[in-house]
Amino acid sequence: MSFFNFHTSGHLLFGSGAVTRLGEHARRLEIEKILVITDPVLKQAGLADRVIDPLQAAGIRTEVFDGGEPEPSLQVADAAAGAAREAGVKAVLGLGGGSNLDISKAAAAILSHGGSAVDYMGVDTVPGPICPLIAIPTTAGTGSEVSQAVILTDEQAGLKLAGQSDYFRPALALVDPELTLTCPSKVTADSGIDALTHAIEAYTNVDYREFPARLKQGEVSPFDGNHPLGDALAEKAIELIGQNLRRAVREPENLQAREGMALAATLAGMAFSTCGVAVVHALEYPIGAALHISHGEGNGQLLPFVMRYNMPFCQERIARVGQLLGAEVAGISAEQAAHRSIEEVTQLRRDIGIAQRLRDFGVTEDMLEDFSRKSYTIKRLMRINPRVPTQQELLGILQEAF
Numbered sequence: 001m002s003f004f005n006f007h008t009s010g011h012l013l014f015g016s017g018a019v020t021r022l023g024e025h026a027r028r029l030e031i032e033k034i035l036v037i038t039d040p041v042l043k044q045a046g047l048a049d050r051v052i053d054p055l056q057a058a059g060i061r062t063e064v065f066d067g068g069e070p071e072p073s074l075q076v077a078d079a080a081a082g083a084a085r086e087a088g089v090k091a092v093l094g095l096g097g098g099s100n101l102d103i104s105k106a107a108a109a110i111l112s113h114g115g116s117a118v119d120y121m122g123v124d125t126v127p128g129p130i131c132p133l134i135a136i137p138t139t140a141g142t143g144s145e146v147s148q149a150v151i152l153t154d155e156q157a158g159l160k161l162a163g164q165s166d167y168f169r170p171a172l173a174l175v176d177p178e179l180t181l182t183c184p185s186k187v188t189a190d191s192g193i194d195a196l197t198h199a200i201e202a203y204t205n206v207d208y209r210e211f212p213a214r215l216k217q218g219e220v221s222p223f224d225g226n227h228p229l230g231d232a233l234a235e236k237a238i239e240l241i242g243q244n245l246r247r248a249v250r251e252p253e254n255l256q257a258r259e260g261m262a263l264a265a266t267l268a269g270m271a272f273s274t275c276g277v278a279v280v281h282a283l284e285y286p287i288g289a290a291l292h293i294s295h296g297e298g299n300g301q302l303l304p305f306v307m308r309y310n311m312p313f314c315q316e317r318i319a320r321v322g323q324l325l326g327a328e329v330a331g332i333s334a335e336q337a338a339h340r341s342i343e344e345v346t347q348l349r350r351d352i353g354i355a356q357r358l359r360d361f362g363v364t365e366d367m368l369e370d371f372s373r374k375s376y377t378i379k380r381l382m383r384i385n386p387r388v389p390t391q392q393e394l395l396g397i398l399q400e401a402f
Contacts, residue, residue, distance in 0.1 A: 002209040004227035007166050008146045008270050009135070009173035016259060018176040019050055019136065023058025025172055026091075029132040033061040034091040035084045037104045039068030042096055045182055047138055051095055063087040068100040071292060073153045074161070077103050077117035081110035091132040094170075097191065098142025098295070101135045102150045105168045108133045117152055118161070123222050123380065126165040135170040138179045140248070140261035141191025141296050143198055143269015145173035148222065153289050159374060160285040164222035169273075177255065177262040185249050189352040192245040192261055193300030195237065196345070198268040200303065200321055202226060202275035203234040204314045205384050214383045223276030223384050226317075230275035233267045235324055240264035242325035242348075249352045278385035279375075280306045283394065286374035293361050300354040301361070304346045305401040309393070311338050313386040318342070358402045368398045 013025060026034065034055065038048050043066045052062050065083040069076055080103050084092060092111065094104025106117045112130040120126055135145035150163040183191070203226060206214070211225035226234075244260030251257060283306070284298040311318050315338045322341025323329050325348065329337035355361055358368075372395035382388055389397075 002212060004208040004224045004229070004274070006229050006274050007148065007169060008273070009169050010171045012146065012173045012175070012266070014175045014263065014266065016176060016178045016255060018174055019179060020054055022051055022174060023054040023060065025174070026055055026060055026134065027058050029091070029171055031060055031091040031132055033063070033087070033089045034093050034134075035087055035089040036062055036064045036093045036095060037068060037080050037107060038064065038066050038095040038100055040066050042138060047179060047182070048095060050179065051093065051136060063089060068096055068103055070099055071153055071160075071288060071295060072099045072103050073155050074117040077106035077152055078110070080104070080107040081117075084111045091134070093134040093136065095136045095138065097137065097139040097187070098144040098151070101137065101142065101144035102152060104133060104135065105144075105150045106152060106163065109168065118154070120150065120163045120165070121152070121161040123164050123220055125163060126167040128167065130167050133170045134172045134174065136174045136176070136179065137265070139183050139187055139191040140180055140258070140265040141194040143195065143265050143272065145170060145175060146266055146269040147273035149273060151295070158286070158289050160289045173266070175262050175266050177259040180258050180262060181253055181255065183252070185252060186353070188252065189249045189354060190294040190296035190300070191265070192241060192248065192296075193303070193349055193352065193354055194296030195261070195265040195268045196241045196245070197280050197299040197303050198272040198277060199234040199237040199241070199264070200307070201277045201280055202230050202268070202271035203238070203321065204310060204317045204386055205276050205278055206386050211384065214388070221380060221384070223380070224274055225384060226275045230271045233271040234275070235320075237264040237268040237271065238321055238324040240267070245348065246351055276384040278381050279309070279389060279394070279397070282375040282378040282381040283371065283398065285378065286371045287358070287361070287363065290367070291361055291363065297354055298361070300349050301356070301358065302397070302401055303349070304342050305397050307342050307345065309389070309397050310386050311342070321345070358398065363402065365402060368395060368402060372398055
């Protein structure tokens with residue numbers, strides 16, 4: 001028999017203005033003092049005050065660590081944990097994009113169980129429950145507020161590392177689309193295409209009934225492959241992105257578009273954190289670590305090329321992606337519809353300003369071999385992909401994307 005699992009954050013509060021309810025929900029978690037982990041940009045923009053004020057109104061003391069950074073390193077997570085210890089807090093709140101939320105997850109694990117961030121990279125390395133963790137996204141993309149994943153950069157190795165444990169899932173995910181209204185168009189685009197990548201990979205990965213045969217005896221996977229609940233979440237996320245991403249980029253103050261994208265990102269996060277992400281992410285990790293590009297834009301650049309590689313193994317699902325995005329596929333074959341779907345994704349990323357080629361990031365052709373080698377070592381992402389690639393095939397994808 002085959003089974004699938006589903007987990008998400010302990011509590012999800014979603015809606016415009018939800019941040020005003022933060023204090024009462026934090027009190028329910030019996031929080032008395034909390035460290036707010038954010039970055040200088042959000043602090044300067046006043047978004048940190050948007051969460052501190054309701055906390056303090058509820059009688060909760062706050063300390064702030066504003067050392068968050070894009071594509072964060074292991075060292076930043078260690079520093080955040082050190083700040084938490086020094087402040088004497090027993091709870092953590094992450095405010096920002098996926099980078100700040102990932103720092104917060106790692107810091108909460110260190111605060112609860114000791115060690116350093118590198119100790120919690122890998123699968124199921126967190127030994128038990130962590131201190132109360134609240135995640136409040138200010139972008140619509142990563143889904144980190146509901147996921148079990150932490151992505152940090154090992155700067156010495158030039159590689160992004162992943163930690164995956166259900167103990168990383170926040171006790172409270174508070175998603176207030178109003179907090180994304182000040183998100184710059186470039187960040188909106190990068191985050192939005194990241195959410196689309198999450199949803200498409202979750203939807204097109206190997207079926208959960210087939211996946212166990214790919215595991216060696218004793219192997220543990222953080223993912224199960226696609227399953228009916230994940231399908232429902234991913235399909236709705238793709239549909240919402242097709243309806244709202246262009247508008248959110250072009251009309252930053254359009255709250256309806258922001259609400260649609262915030263919901264899409266959260267749904268995609270719920271889907272991928274049980275169904276999995278795959279080759280797009282595996283290829284992006286070494287590229288992002290080497291060139292310090294946005295994770296979302298890197299994923300978005302690679303996405304249509306990986307879809308084309310996977311198409312023979314999940315043609316109908318790729319065709320369905322195009323339909324959900326709004327492409328006209330009536331009256332044509334599944335193969336034609338799948339090609340049209342890839343064209344739709346390509347056009348969407350063009351419309352929102354995502355780089356079209358790897359060379360646009362500063363990638364040179366002599367880097368591709370090393371990128372394919374490093375990607376190929378990420379076995380958890382290779383085996384969940386509908387088509388299990390060789391290193392040479394990964395190199396072929398990169399060459400096509402170059």
